[in-house]
Amino acid sequence: MVDYILPALPTSVIGSYPRPAWLRRMIKYYRMGRISEDAIQEAYDDAVTTIVREQELAGVDIPADGEQRRDEMVEYFAHQIKGFKFYGPVRVWGNNYFNKPAVVDKLEYPGPMTVEEYLFLRQVSTRPIVKVTITGPYTIADWSFNEYYPSKEDLVKELSNIINQELHALVDHGAQFIQIDEPALTTHPEEVEWAVDLINRTAKGIDAKIGLHVCYSNYDLLFPYIDEFTEISQFALEFANRGFNDLHKLKGFSKELGFGVIDVHNRRVESPEEVALAIRKAMKYVEPEMLYINPDCGLKLQPRNVAKKKLESMVRGVLMVREELVKRGVRSIPFRKRV
Amino acid sequence: MQAFTSLTGGFPRTRSFANAVRRKEKGKLGVDEFWETVVRETKRSLARAVRYLDYVTDGMYLCDDIFNPFIKDIEGVKRGWLVRFYDNNFFVRNPIVRGKIRLKPNPSTVDERIRLVNLLSREPLFAGKSFRLPIPGPLTFADFSVIETSEYNDNTQLAVDYVKDVLNPLIEYVRGKGLIIEIHEPSLSASQASIVDWNEVYRDLIGGKENVHIIQYFNQPPLEALQTLSSRFTIGVDLVENPSLLDNPDDWLGGESVIQAGVIDARNTKLEDPQETAKTLKQLADKVDAIIISSNTTLEFLPETVAHRKTRLLARIKNKLAR
Numbered sequence: 001m002v003d004y005i006l007p008a009l010p011t012s013v014i015g016s017y018p019r020p021a022w023l024r025r026m027i028k029y030y031r032m033g034r035i036s037e038d039a040i041q042e043a044y045d046d047a048v049t050t051i052v053r054e055q056e057l058a059g060v061d062i063p064a065d066g067e068q069r070r071d072e073m074v075e076y077f078a079h080q081i082k083g084f085k086f087y088g089p090v091r092v093w094g095n096n097y098f099n100k101p102a103v104v105d106k107l108e109y110p111g112p113m114t115v116e117e118y119l120f121l122r123q124v125s126t127r128p129i130v131k132v133t134i135t136g137p138y139t140i141a142d143w144s145f146n147e148y149y150p151s152k153e154d155l156v157k158e159l160s161n162i163i164n165q166e167l168h169a170l171v172d173h174g175a176q177f178i179q180i181d182e183p184a185l186t187t188h189p190e191e192v193e194w195a196v197d198l199i200n201r202t203a204k205g206i207d208a209k210i211g212l213h214v215c216y217s218n219y220d221l222l223f224p225y226i227d228e229f230t231e232i233s234q235f236a237l238e239f240a241n242r243g244f245n246d247l248h249k250l251k252g253f254s255k256e257l258g259f260g261v262i263d264v265h266n267r268r269v270e271s272p273e274e275v276a277l278a279i280r281k282a283m284k285y286v287e288p289e290m291l292y293i294n295p296d297c298g299l300k301l302q303p304r305n306v307a308k309k310k311l312e313s314m315v316r317g318v319l320m321v322r323e324e325l326v327k328r329g330v331r332s333i334p335f336r337k338r339v
Numbered sequence: 340m341q342a343f344t345s346l347t348g349g350f351p352r353t354r355s356f357a358n359a360v361r362r363k364e365k366g367k368l369g370v371d372e373f374w375e376t377v378v379r380e381t382k383r384s385l386a387r388a389v390r391y392l393d394y395v396t397d398g399m400y401l402c403d404d405i406f407n408p409f410i411k412d413i414e415g416v417k418r419g420w421l422v423r424f425y426d427n428n429f430f431v432r433n434p435i436v437r438g439k440i441r442l443k444p445n446p447s448t449v450d451e452r453i454r455l456v457n458l459l460s461r462e463p464l465f466a467g468k469s470f471r472l473p474i475p476g477p478l479t480f481a482d483f484s485v486i487e488t489s490e491y492n493d494n495t496q497l498a499v500d501y502v503k504d505v506l507n508p509l510i511e512y513v514r515g516k517g518l519i520i521e522i523h524e525p526s527l528s529a530s531q532a533s534i535v536d537w538n539e540v541y542r543d544l545i546g547g548k549e550n551v552h553i554i555q556y557f558n559q560p561p562l563e564a565l566q567t568l569s570s571r572f573t574i575g576v577d578l579v580e581n582p583s584l585l586d587n588p589d590d591w592l593g594g595e596s597v598i599q600a601g602v603i604d605a606r607n608t609k610l611e612d613p614q615e616t617a618k619t620l621k622q623l624a625d626k627v628d629a630i631i632i633s634s635n636t637t638l639e640f641l642p643e644t645v646a647h648r649k650t651r652l653l654a655r656i657k658n659k660l661a662r
């Protein structure tokens with residue numbers, strides 16, 4: 001069923017976006033006990049309003065809320081799902097820490113975790129389609145200690161049930177495009193096979209477009225499984241960081257591709273020409289009707305002005321290619337829930 | 340059979356320590372102030388752990404990872420980018436090999452670590468402890484290296500030179516200072532052994548059981564390599580990931596041995612049962628002369644509170660084993 005028509009090469013974001021400096025200050029004050037719960041919620045709302053507007057002004061067709069309310073993608077859910085415990089931070093590299101949660105009890109769905117976020121985003125965006133992001137069951141498990149479940153597979157299975165309930169809740173409230181984030185998916189090659197099944201289980205019976213974002217991963221391990229992701233319609237993948245090498249591997253790609261054209265780990269702002277060139281290269285292997293355009297990953301590690309400029313460049317590059325597509329008779333594509 | 344306990348690799352770096360490192364890097368903290376913080380934080384953190392330990396390390400407080408900053412002490416090597424450390428959500432700086440490698444005559448990062456060890460060993464709590472200095476092993480070094488020079492055609496050549504011109508001089512260098520070299524060698528694995536000739540690489544390594552401890556972890560090791568190396572050095576095995584090693588110890592133990600048994604899982608917060616663990620270790624009782632009870636790998640994968648609990652467990656296992 002086609003509900004909406006989108007311009008060809010719809011532009012979107014992966015999720016996270018730098019928090020405004022004033023929000024970071026407010027969070028600090030909140031943690032010091034200097035401002036109230038109401039005040040911090042208002043600050044979050046204001047930040048989302050600003051960030052969504054910023055994406056729309058840059059020309060992004062499908063905005064997200066910039067994950068302004070989330071400190072970290074696993075922590076955010078582990079704090080809400082019952083059965084997790086936090087012992088303290090662990091180092092990930094250099095002096096960078098992660099509050100790695102531990103599963104110490106049977107995990108239980110706490111009720112909607114992202115529905116409020118979605119409803120607010122829906123309210124402040126002027127675009128017909130918005131994107132909600134949710135961390136996938138495999139990545140939550142992989143970035144946690146498991147003290148309770150007999151195996152990691154059992155843990156991921158439990159999490160897939162929980163996330164599935166969350167996806168249902170989102171759809172019940174009107175969400176149409178949900179992206180599951182699984183950056184850890186290919187970390188343990190021997191686990192990919194069952195992880196694919198459990199990601200399908202996570203998205204089973206969901207009447208919405210379900211995307212899967214996998215970044216900084218071994219795509220040689222992922223690509224052989226693409227057809228087996230029966231419940232996933234789009235893969236948002238990172239290519240700018242790889243210098244757009246290996247695009248030939250996309251030949252025969254059976255799902256929509258969310259093509260990563262902006263390197264989020266580099267402050268240099270790509271030119272629109274570079275973006276257009278990369279898209280033309282991708283179109284050698286993927287039909288334009290199956291192509292969405294986005295940055296490689298969340299932009300949250302960039303200074304805000306750089307993030308904004310990167311989005312503007314991305315959209316300008318897309319506009320250049322759109323003009324060429326018009327000559328080929330391609331002006332728009334249907335918003336497909338299933339591919 | 341004698342039993343000892345040991346810290347392996349690092350101990351979780353506290354946030355306040357990390358802040359001090361950051362401020363020093365930004366030039367906001369002077370050298371003297373920084374050293375005050377280093378000694379205070381290391382003492383504070385390790386002091387709680389050291390009472391349960393016979394062997395202790397420098398906690399790797401001055402290291403970001405097993406390669407960085409150690410590789411700054413090697414001529415011909417440049418610090419690379421962040422790469423995943425095996426299948427962990429932990430990232431290390433890889434060595435970029437630009438020319439023939441050689442330990443620098445004044446290895447300043449090693450010197451700083453030794454300085455910290457010396458300051459610690461003066462403390463009453465640390466009296467009588469043996470100190471180990473964690474260093475990457477030749478196969479692991481080669482495995483993570485990016486070779487950008489015609490000096491080396493393959494990893495074996497690089498690893499051979501690493502033994503001859505980096506490790507051996509280092510062993511000589513620290514021998515006079517009463518330190519044990521703790522060689523981290525996760526890449527001594529069954530799959531890696533087919534790519535790199537471990538036998539050739541380790542042939543010329545100097546030192547012996549007393550001052551060289553080679554710690555293998557994560558991957559399934561080639562049994563022949565364990566046997567050969569354990570006849571010359573103290574070997575550490577990962578019994579968390581490779582419990583089957585206990586089924587046939589004769590297949591990999593090389594005569595009168597001291598073995599480090601990595602029985603505590605440093606990658607999971609779940610606490611082991613000391614009774615059960617001691618029972619498992621008793622299978623080695625008539626096979627080895629001494630056993631060093633430790634975690635399978637560095638405790639840095641754990642939150643600090645759990646690392647302390649796991650260290651206490653080592654002593655409890657040792658007590659149970661003595662009974």
Ligand SMILES: [Zn+2]
Binds near residue numbers: 014214
């Ligand atoms: Zn990503």
